[in-house]
Amino acid sequence: xEDVEQSLFLSVREGDSSVINCTYTDSSSTYxxxxxxxxxxxxxxxxxxxxxxxxxxxxxxTVLLNKKDxxxxxxxxxxxxxxxxxxxxxxxxxxxxPLVFGKGTRLSVIA
Amino acid sequence: xxxxxxxxxxxxxxxxxPVAFWCNPISGHNTxxxxxxxxxxxxxxxxxxxxxxxxxxxxxxxxxxxAERLKGVDSTLKIQPAELGDSAVYLCASSFGTxxxxxxxxxxTRLTVT
Numbered sequence: 042x043e044d045v046e047q048s049l050f051l052s053v054r055e056g057d058s059s060v061i062n063c064t065y066t067d068s069s070s071t072y073x074x075x076x077x078x079x080x081x082x083x084x085x086x087x088x089x090x091x092x093x094x095x096x097x098x099x100x101x102x103t104v105l106l107n108k109k110d111x112x113x114x115x116x117x118x119x120x121x122x123x124x125x126x127x128x129x130x131x132x133x134x135x136x137x138x139p140l141v142f143g144k145g146t147r148l149s150v151i152a
Numbered sequence: 153x154x155x156x157x158x159x160x161x162x163x164x165x166x167x168x169x170p171v172a173f174w175c176n177p178i179s180g181h182n183t184x185x186x187x188x189x190x191x192x193x194x195x196x197x198x199x200x201x202x203x204x205x206x207x208x209x210x211x212x213x214x215x216x217x218x219a220e221r222l223k224g225v226d227s228t229l230k231i232q233p234a235e236l237g238d239s240a241v242y243l244c245a246s247s248f249g250t251x252x253x254x255x256x257x258x259x260x261t262r263l264t265v266t
Contacts, residue, residue, distance in 0.1 A: 081259075083259045086256065089254065129195075139185060139197035139200055139208060140195070140255060143194055145192075145194055
């Protein structure tokens with residue numbers, strides 16, 4: 042079955058880099074996504090990576106995918122207080138199918 | 153472009169009462185999802201629509217939950233009767249049916265059953 046695991050908490054200092062990790066079990070996952078959820082809000086799509094890619098960079102965000110180990114990471118460079126939120130990793134087997142989410146990693150940025 | 157709209161944002165009801173949530177997806181998005189998010193958890197799918205057809209409702213508790221998507225645009229999710237354990241955030245998302253199938257989420261409806 043599908044399962045997505047994330048560490049629950051991460052605390053970093055403002056200006057440092059944050060790395061949020063995720064592991065998944067379904068080797069047939071085609072797309073992997075990172076979502077951000079701020080308090081009282083819905084989920085905001087940050088970025089995604091297709092399974093045939095190793096890395097994707099988008100401004101301050103870098104996604105690394107190790108398909109062999111089924112490991113996904115999100116690196117946020119120059120972390121700001123506005124980055125404080127819960128970050129969800131999600132997988133999709135064929136893209137247009139329901140997302141399977143992890144429990145989320147709560148990122149706290151210390152000024 | 154307007155995002156996914158949901159209403160109400162908050163709802164407090166007593167157990168055994170009915171409740172309904174409404175969702176208006178992004179214009180042109182033919183796929184609509186309802187997710188349930190419990191406190192401290194990631195969202196879990198309840199039902200997925202392709203246009204007006206429910207194509208995945210295996211996780212929907214059909215004894216008390218129902219949903220519809222008339223004309224393939226807006227959707228309503230209903231619970232009748234509500235139970236204490238239904239207290240959660242109900243999220244609606246939509247996507248355009250081509251790769252990479254980005255799903256865009258509404259702000260959610262926070263339901264409290266007392």
